[in-house]
Structures are given as structure tokens and as C-alpha cells.
Amino acid sequence: MIDFFYDLAYMLPLNIVSTLTLLTYLGRQENSILGCLVSSFVIILALTLRHTGKKERFLIGGVVIAAMLGLYWVLGEEKRTVLYERFGFLLWIIAIAFICIIVGRLAQDYLWLKIVVSLLLIANVVYLMVGKIEVSGVTIAASWLVILIYLAELVQVGWEKSGYTDLKSHIALITPVILLIFILGCLLPAPDDPFDWRLAKNIWKMTVTEYKRITGYLANRNDEYKYTGFTEDATVAGAVASNGDGKEVMLIYTDDRSFDRLYMGGITFEKFVANGWETELKGEDNYRQFDLLETRAAIAKYNQGYEREYIAEDTIEVESRLFNTRHVFLPIKSNLDTPKTVIPKYKETEENVVTNSRIRYGDLYSLSYYRLNFANEELIALIDSAQAIEEEEWNSIIRKAAVSDKEDCSYENYQAYRNAIYQKYLTAIQQKDGAYEGISPELQAVIDEVTAGIEGDYERLKALSDYLQTMDYNTHPGVIPTKVTNASQYLDYFILESRTGYCVHYATAMTLLARACGYPARYVQGYYVKKNSKTNEVLVTEKYAHSWAEVYFDNFGWVTFEATPGYSVSKGWNVGSKVDASGQMGYIPHAAETETSETAPLDEIPQQEVKKEIHISYIVIPVFLAVFFGAAYLFINQLVTKHKYRKMNLEEKVRFLIQRNLRILKLLGYPISAKETIEEFRGRVVADIESHSEEVTDQRNTHDAMLSLSFLKLYEKLIYSDYECSDDDVTLMEHDYELLKNEIRTRGFRYRFYIL
Numbered sequence: 232m233i234d235f236f237y238d239l240a241y242m243l244p245l246n247i248v249s250t251l252t253l254l255t256y257l258g259r260q261e262n263s264i265l266g267c268l269v270s271s272f273v274i275i276l277a278l279t280l281r282h283t284g285k286k287e288r289f290l291i292g293g294v295v296i297a298a299m300l301g302l303y304w305v306l307g308e309e310k311r312t313v314l315y316e317r318f319g320f321l322l323w324i325i326a327i328a329f330i331c332i333i334v335g336r337l338a339q340d341y342l343w344l345k346i347v348v349s350l351l352l353i354a355n356v357v358y359l360m361v362g363k364i365e366v367s368g369v370t371i372a373a374s375w376l377v378i379l380i381y382l383a384e385l386v387q388v389g390w391e392k393s394g395y396t397d398l399k400s401h402i403a404l405i406t407p408v409i410l411l412i413f414i415l416g417c418l419l420p421a422p423d424d425p426f427d428w429r430l431a432k433n434i435w436k437m438t439v440t441e442y443k444r445i446t447g448y449l450a451n452r453n454d455e456y457k458y459t460g461f462t463e464d465a466t467v468a469g470a471v472a473s474n475g476d477g478k479e480v481m482l483i484y485t486d487d488r489s490f491d492r493l494y495m496g497g498i499t500f501e502k503f504v505a506n507g508w509e510t511e512l513k514g515e516d517n518y519r520q521f522d523l524l525e526t527r528a529a530i531a532k533y534n535q536g537y538e539r540e541y542i543a544e545d546t547i548e549v550e551s552r553l554f555n556t557r558h559v560f561l562p563i564k565s566n567l568d569t570p571k572t573v574i575p576k577y578k579e580t581e582e583n584v585v586t587n588s589r590i591r592y593g594d595l596y597s598l599s600y601y602r603l604n605f606a607n608e609e610l611i612a613l614i615d616s617a618q619a620i621e622e623e624e625w626n627s628i629i630r631k632a633a634v635s636d637k638e639d640c641s642y643e644n645y646q647a648y649r650n651a652i653y654q655k656y657l658t659a660i661q662q663k664d665g666a667y668e669g670i671s672p673e674l675q676a677v678i679d680e681v682t683a684g685i686e687g688d689y690e691r692l693k694a695l696s697d698y699l700q701t702m703d704y705n706t707h708p709g710v711i712p713t714k715v716t717n718a719s720q721y722l723d724y725f726i727l728e729s730r731t732g733y734c735v736h737y738a739t740a741m742t743l744l745a746r747a748c749g750y751p752a753r754y755v756q757g758y759y760v761k762k763n764s765k766t767n768e769v770l771v772t773e774k775y776a777h778s779w780a781e782v783y784f785d786n787f788g789w790v791t792f793e794a795t796p797g798y799s800v801s802k803g804w805n806v807g808s809k810v811d812a813s814g815q816m817g818y819i820p821h822a823a824e825t826e827t828s829e830t831a832p833l834d835e836i837p838q839q840e841v842k843k844e845i846h847i848s849y850i851v852i853p854v855f856l857a858v859f860f861g862a863a864y865l866f867i868n869q870l871v872t873k874h875k876y877r878k879m880n881l882e883e884k885v886r887f888l889i890q891r892n893l894r895i896l897k898l899l900g901y902p903i904s905a906k907e908t909i910e911e912f913r914g915r916v917v918a919d920i921e922s923h924s925e926e927v928t929d930q931r932n933t934h935d936a937m938l939s940l941s942f943l944k945l946y947e948k949l950i951y952s953d954y955e956c957s958d959d960d961v962t963l964m965e966h967d968y969e970l971l972k973n974e975i976r977t978r979g980f981r982y983r984f985y986i987l
Contacts, residue, residue, distance in 0.1 A: 233399050235282045238335070238336070240402055241339055242274050242332055242335035244373050245331045245334065249331055250324055250327055251366075252355055252359075253266075254266050260365070269321050276295060277328075280292055293861075299853070301852045301855070301857070302852070334348065345381045353378075356371055376413040461480075465507055465754065465756055466506060466507040467711060479552035483548070485768075491801055492800070494759060495562060496757040497560045497757040500753065500754040503721075503739070506711050506715060512580050515579060516579050516648075517567075517640070520568055521644075521648040522564060522789050524628055524640065524645070526542065530542060531624070532618060533609075534609070540604065546598065546599050546600075548597045548598075551595075552593075557589060558584070558585060558590075559577060565599065565600040566599040566600060572599045575590065575594070602803065603790070606805055607803065611687070614689045617786035652751050656751035657746055670747050671723050681694050681695055682694050682695065692792060696780075696792045699744075705731040708733070711724065718743045718746075721739065722740060741779075745780060779794075779798075881956040882949070885956045885961060892971055909947045909950070945963070
């Protein structure tokens, strides 16, 4: 039995995988149960025939063939044709079963074949998933069941152990455990849609993230912004840093595929000193929230009920690819006071968001922010003509924004915020002694010429940024002369002499020009994210590093200005294109419902029930032929055996009867072991019979025969000596044989069937 289950473990799971895979490729998944039953029957039948004697093989095989021939004959030609058409695929199933028998048998002896089969199974699973082919969970689980059995045998072969080390027994005994794993795998819920690799991607992503997080931290623990194009100091000098190998900075996810570009600010600067910018990251404030609230209040005051014609909320998720940073990169007008924004513990300082602990590779944070719609001409008019916001209007907007419970968003603090902006971002152009630096007449002439005839603050500043964009972009503009030591001298040099540079130069010029014209402005450093694909994610690398200017408009808030050639601010969206009756953007009306047909659906049409009758002859005739063949075989076998027995010499008869007696003892539960002698076997059987002597008192003769087991003594003589058999020995063997047959008859029908 061990050999049978060992072979079954090798062949049956492989057969199930092959059968289900074949039916998948044939598009016959609905016949999976039938296919598995047929193929499993073939496997079990083949193994049964293999592990029985020659006569039993012929008997069992003949009975099955007789039954199948009987069924084939009784069906008739017409039904056989229908059977071929509907179930012709079963011929492929049977062929696959025989192939699995051969492969399974060879795999028991050859390691290379185990490896080949395992690789083929893995490749098949991968192909099914990559091709998004619908496949049952049983197919996947059975594939891994085969591989687990192979691995279990390899472990057993390589495991040095003492005691009972029979390989087949070990595999047969642990197969139920592996089978339990298979059943649990089949019971696991599977998605209705084909596998989309999400799990595999998540595992791979987690592995890569942890690896890069550790190695990156070890390599960059003392250098916060190594090779990222971002620094905490801004020097307007020399050439732009090399983009290197395009080091990854962040990965941005968004569900909004309409946005085309985004400015992710990381740090703002207010003080221009010599040839660079400085800032002090100290103190705490909530100036970003004041900026967003002021903009929304200005829009509500200008045109109530249509806010999304001017400004629209979006949400992004950012995955950090830096190893050691504290700065949170986020768009202008980010809403930090909403559940949609989730950032590690941080503080706001000087319009910057800085985390308390370092942001590592793979860390996530999400942001809610608002985009300005510069495609709406009324937004430009609003920026230029925004009126002072009264306290009642301010309180109304903070209630709408669900921040009314915050004392630091009070109207008084808002006024203090506006005063702080002018002190920080307008008077910063002053010299140390407090006197304003004068704008040279030549530069003033350029400003007057560029803004001549233009009305409105925004349009004048836009004209200046457009003018700067007509200049040359150059990543190696040369070193700024040492004579340039203040803002006025820088503007004269850059606009009137050099007229070339990269983003640092242009953002600096735009910031200083805005201040020279009387507008608070700040220099911002971060990343310019341009989305050039239709996916919902953008990988930001160091080459996206950028600088730009942001200008404050009284009673409206901060607005981004782009002065670097080749760059531009997102224009926004067309107004009124997706506005519902309530004036809210983003409403898409449902398509008109199609009219229902008056014709009743097919599933509602009454179907005439067809009764499928199975003719009794389909069962009776195959069973009759099987029984007839079995009976005829047993009868003929008895005649042939008796004929052969009569022609045997004395020793052959004795040996024949000894083998029969041993077979009966085995049926009675006393098989002889290969590790014990005949005398040891006899002693074991006699001892067991004596312990149950009370149960056989009514069968004294049989008990005495079994207790003596005289044929074993004779068997021992034949093996270990030159003993010559006599007629008395044959008579004794025949007598013991009859007694043992009588014992078999007392055990019930099953034993009687075996004795045949």
C-alpha cells in the first residue's frame, strides 16, 4: 500500500494540474469536474493494475474493458456520434493521464526531471496570470502541491537521519499534510477578475523599498540632499549641478489625470544677501492655511456659489524616494487642515513644512491642495480688484472650511499674517541701514517699456515674467562678477548685461523685480513636475529640481510666476464645461437611459422542460458483461490452475501450496516481513493466536492448524536444506490450505472474494 500511495502522490496532483490547464486552453472550464474525475479514474486504475499480481491485473482490466465495450455497444451509432461531439475532449484527458503516469514514474528516479516539471508548472502559472486567463484556484494550488511533494522528497534525500528511513513511507505519510495545504489553498477566496499582479507588485515594492531605505540611509545619513538638486541655501552663481544619474526624489500619485504640471515647493526664502538667498527655519506659524483661506474668501466675496470656476481641489499622494530629509514638498495653497492631508508630525515655519523626524525612502504622505484656474479671465480680474475681507466674511469662510474651532485662524491673527508678509517679503530689499536701494534708470526704463499700457497688477507682473522668458536659458552662464553685491546690482547685471542663466537666475530676477514694483514676493525652491503621460503617477527625479517666484496680492493671496524660459504655469480648465445646476464643477450628467424593449427577455420566456431519461440498458448491459467476464475469468483461471497443479512435481506442488498459505495469512492480517526469519514469523503469529485463543474455541480445528503452522516448518526445510518432498508433505499442505480457507470463510464476504 505504501508503494501505491507513493505513486499516487507523484501522479495524481500532476494529473489534476494538467487536466485543468488543458481544459482552460480548450475553453472547456465548465467540464473541469468531469475531466478531473475521468483522468483520476485512469490514474487510480493504472496504479491499481501496477500494484497487483498478473492475474488480478488481467481480471480488473478485463472487467473495466468489458463494461466500457458494453456501454459503447448499447449506445448505438447515433448517440455515439453525439458523445464524440460533446465529450471528444475526454480522449485528450485520457492521453494526458497516461503522460502523467509516465512522467510521474520517471520523476521518482530522476532529479533533473523534477526540476523540469517544476519549472514548467511555474511557467504555466505565470503565463496564465500574465495573459489574464481565468483559471480556477485548484489549478494554482495543485501546481504548488506537486512542487511541495518534490521539495519534500529532496529534503528527505538530503536529510541525514537514523531509525526508519524508508523514503516512500516518509512521502506517503507526509502527503496528507501537504494535501491539507492544498485544500486550504483551494478554499482561499479568489477575485472574480483575472490576477492583476497587485500582490506580486506589492511584495516586490516592499522588498525594494526596505533594501533602498537601509542602504540609502547608511550612504546618506550625514548628507540631507545629496545629488537631489535641492539645498537649504540658494546661491546665484556658477553652473547648474549635474543631473547625474537622474536620482529619484519622489513618486506622485493622483486620480486627476487632467493636471499637466505642478509646482512642489520645498523651501521659501525671503532675504537676498550678496549673491544668494537666506532663510531661518525657526518658530511656528500657519501661514499656508491663512493663504488658502484668504483666496477662498476673496472668491466667495467676488462671486458666491461658483468657487470651482476659479479654484478646484485635488488630492495627491507622495512617496518619498529621499533617504534623509525633513522638508515636505507640497503645492502652493495646500490644505493642511483636512483629513485628506496626512503628513508625519511636522511644524509650519516661514511658509515651510518641516517634519519632526527624517522622511525616509518609501515614506508616504498625502496632500489636498487647490489649483487656480487661469483659463478663467474673471480670476485675473479678481486678483487685481480683490476687496478687503471683513471679519464676518472671514468667519464665514473658516466655518465653511471646518477650521472655525482653531483660535489661531481668528480674524485678528489673519491681519497679523498680512502685516508679516509685507515686513518679510517687501522690506527685505532694503539695505542694512534701512534705506531703500534705488532701481537704476536703465532698468526702470526697461520696466516702464514692458508694462506700458497694461492695467492691473497681475497683468503687469505677468508681462515682466514674459519678458524674462524671452532671454536665453543656459546651464553654464558663468560666474557673477564680484561687483554684484545687492539686489539692484544683480538686476542690472542679469537683465541689462548677461541676459542668460537658468532657473535660479530667473526666479531671483522675478522675485526682486516684483519687490521693486511694490509687491511682496518670495523665492521658492522645489520641483517642477510636468506630467507627460496618461498614467496616474509621475516619477520625480533630480532633473525636475527648479526655482520660481511667488507674489502676494493683497486680499487674495500668493500666486506663482514662472520667468524661466521653457517653463510655464498650468493654465487651468475651461469654465462652465462641467458645471451642474448648483454651480459646482465636475458634474457629469448620466447618459439617457435606453428604452426598455417590450419583448420579454430570453430568461423570461417559458422553456419547455426536457426530461432526460437514462435507459436501464445503459446500466444493465455493461454491468452484466463485467460480471460475466469476471466470473468466466475466475472459472477459467481455476481450471487452468488445477491443470497446471496436476502436472507439477512434488516439490513444485509443495511450494505452490506454501505460497497460497502465506497469501491467506497475509489476508488474515499476518504478512511476513522481509526483516524476520521464517521461525520468527511463525513465533509472532503463534503468540498472537494464543493471545486470542478464547475467541476461537468454537473453531478448534482451524485454531490448531494455525497454531501449529506446520507448513512453515516445511518451508524452512526447503529453503535451508536439500529436503526432498513426499506425498505426505503434499497432503499436509493441502490439509492446512483447506483449514485456512475455512478460516477465511468465517471472516465474511470480503475475505471470500479475496480467496477467489
